[in-house]
Amino acid sequence: MMRYKEEKEVKKEAFRKYLESSGVLDALTKVLVSLYEQNDKPSSALEFIQQKLGGPSVSEYEKLQAEMSNLQIRYDELLAEHQQTCKELEELKISNAMEMPLTKETIDEKAHKVVL
Structure with a gap:
């Protein structure tokens, strides 16, 4: 003890x-x-x-909490929007690749257009 x-x-x-x-x-x-x-x-x-x-004072703390909550909501919205845009971009890439297979002729045509 x-x-x-x-x-x-x-x-x-x-x-x-x-x-x-x-x-x-x-x-x-x-x-x-x-x-x-x-x-x-x-x-x-x-x-x-x-x-x-x-x-911070209690009122300042409450304001900061509300601001943080609003910013978190906005962040989540922007993140979802970004993910949707990335998904759409991938879909466009895939559909574009499927529509126009690259051959020597299409590559030459694109190169010729760039030169003109």
């Missing part, structure tokens, strides 16, 4: 050092001090913290 507690304490200390070395503790401390110093406390402390840490 004692060993488990020691391991847990070691993990906690390692995590604390990680947060400290990566600047997380400093950033959180600054944001919390800023919140503490607010004369008029915001209605949503969580939203205040998110904004101070550089995240």
Whole structure:
């Protein structure tokens, strides 16, 4: 039981050092001090913290989600259109190849037309 507690304490200390070395503790401390110093406390402390840490507000996030949804729909439409166009192109290639087998005469005629 004692060993488990020691391991847990070691993990906690390692995590604390990680947060400290990566600047997380400093950033959180600054944001919390800023919140503490607010004369008029915001209605949503969580939203205040998110904004101070550089995240979007709830309304900005909702706008971004809606924009992403619209862009995904447009992407899907364009992808389907592209796939249909590629299919039509392949069909045209196949039908063109079937209609006009290339012979030496047709190749010579095309070359002659290009020269003129």
